[in-house]
Amino acid sequence: MSASLLKTLRTALQTHHRFIAGALSHAEPPIYVIGNPSADLDSIISAVVYAYFGNLTARRHIPLINLPNVPSGPELYRLRPEFVKALHLSTHPALEGEQSWDETPESAGALLRDHFLTVADFAAQLKSIPTGTSGRLQADAVLVDWNALPITSRSGPQQQQPKGSIPGLESTVDFTVLGCVDHHIDEGFMPHGSQIKPLEIHTAGSCASLVTHTLQSLNLWHDSTQSTSTNTQTEPEHLTQLAQLALSAILIDTTNLTSKDKVTPWDTHAVEFLTRQLQPQTPPPTTLYNQVHQTKQNSLDFLTVTEILDRDYKQWTETPSSSSKPVEIGFCSMVKSLPWIIRKAGNAKAFLDAVEGFARARNLGIVVVMTAFTSPVKGGEFTRELFVVALDGNAHDHDIDNRDGDVATTALKHFVNQAVDKLRLQPWTALDVIDRLDQEEEIARSLVGNDEHADAAEGRYRRVWVQADLSKSRKQVAPLVREAVTSL
Known part of the structure; x- marks a missing residue:
């Protein structure tokens, strides 16, 4: 059985700490799911949702919030309160065995620090590693909500699995890109070949829509209304958490599916699929949109x-x-x-x-x-x-x-x-x-x-x-x- 969203995030963070400490075997390296440098709602949620279902495979997946100057904790809460609102709505009421938390700097800040990893956290943690583990860290990655690393290796993007780094980790970590899901213009960094899986670069209002499609095509996210045996892999209440989270990103990026210049079939199909994952007692998508949108608008005041x-x-x-x-x-x-x-x-x-x-x-x-x-x-x-x-x-x-x-x-x-x-x-x-x-x-x-x-x-x-x-x-x-x- 799959774990809840928060438990999966805690486990992913623990895996990260073991990896940088050299406590994992060469057969167990994780995959970092990295969003783009704006680290907006769509980027963060796309990384979180993809990583959650990626953890149903043989490889551990760790969402990495691409903020080189912002540690997880109260500062992340201050700068991205709309993400905290979406996360709170998705994880409340708390599931059995999960601790409830409040949208306050103290409560939310502690939860973010214990469940999420930013580039600033990553860099600070590497500095604390004993000098005996010197050398650049080699890590695997999947890019979501962008399709090109800004710092490429000398071998360039022509190789079957391109390599590079990101600001904040440019002197310490080399990433080998294994896959990409994005809705921006293709920058030509990703080679289109069998070595890159998944490779989904399409025009859509929200990257979370493409992430939803990709997870379905990889047979990782099944429709909860179907009665197939594979659905027992994920509990319905866990699917609801992930569906609410993904919906919040899609609806915000498409203005509740009303933006004619942004909405595509990818978005409408994703919303239809995700809405079917909701429990009867779950607030409707429009209510979700209104609450996250209001928080995003008010966030600039601070x-x-x-x-x-x-x-x-x-x-x-x-x-x-x-x-x-x-x-x-x-x-x-x-x-x-x-x-x-x-x-x-x-x-x-x-x-x-x-x-x-x-x-x-x-x-x-x-x-x-x-x-x-x-x-x-x-x-x-x-x-x-x-x-x-x-x-x-x-x-x-x-x-x-x-x-x-x-x-x-x-x-x-x-x-x-x-x-x-x-x-x-x-x-x-x-x-x-x-x-x-x-x-x-x-x-x-x-x-x-x-x-x-x-x-x-x-x-x-x-x-x-x-x-x-x-x-x-x-x-x-x-x-x-x-x-x-x-x-x-």
Whole structure:
């Protein structure tokens, strides 16, 4: 019989400690299930759910939360409270033999510390290992919610099972990637051959949808409504825990299956399958969505502006066709409006300074901030805002006007020209409630930059484009940013 979710997580953490201490035989190495560096709800839950069912096989699986600067415990609770909410809903009421816990920093923090592993934990634990076990640790991994390690080995991705590392463990651990489940664009890191199992890279609203499909295809997750003998492998109440957890990620990423640009058959089929795993007394999926969504929205109240920008963050590199100098692009997503985060920063200038500091620290040429929230101005309608900044420091000798310029600013001009029609952009106005009209005007005046608004006093260029009512998601915006840079 399978164990409950929490018991499986405790056992996985114990296996991890034995592995890094050298207490496991060569025949028993575990597989780390690693989510992407944003460590958002979908990424964490995809790793947890995949690892749970992976532990029904001969290999032990350990979910690894990809946060190099955040230890498990109260700090993880503060930065990812929506995950704690989803976990609490999935494990309550507590099963027989399981201890109940509360959504408080003390109770939830202790539970997270005893059941979960972050990259920061991993790195700290390796430092405490006696010097007699020196040398780089060799570990196996499955990637979920991304499909390429950012630090590759010298042999490169051409090998049958690619190897590499991740920030925070780059000097201590080499990962051999055995499989991948992801819903992003294929970056070409994973070789498509029989040595990589599973290899599921498809467009979907949520990676958890693909994880659900993959576990079904691997004959690990069976429909609880079927009366086959294989279903005795997992208790119905355990299936309900995992179904609730996976559902929370899928519903949040697809806005309760209402986002027309994100929902795919992978998502609808997964929700149908997972809903069948729920017990009669389990709250309906919409209730689950509402509670996790509300927690995610409120979670930003306790973070700094920099932490908010970094919370759901993606970064990648593009190289213009006419230049060998690459451009670093950062993409920040948040579930509050631009005026909200500007008020949190103090004023528009303080927000711009925070964005610039965030970008400079990561050597970004372009930084994108996309908001997603329900607008009280528009009767509770779901809407987005797009805010894009091009920073100097990426010299480009031949811009579109045959004048010296910087590639980031030129790329942003290309992006604006393309995006107005393709993304159905509209002039920005405040779509959350702002009492003072002059505040709205001040925000627009500060954020919508042009040549006249360049900050000549500090010798830097800032190009900003702000629009509201953006109907497209990050998956539609990112390719346009990429094209704007590579086409130069």
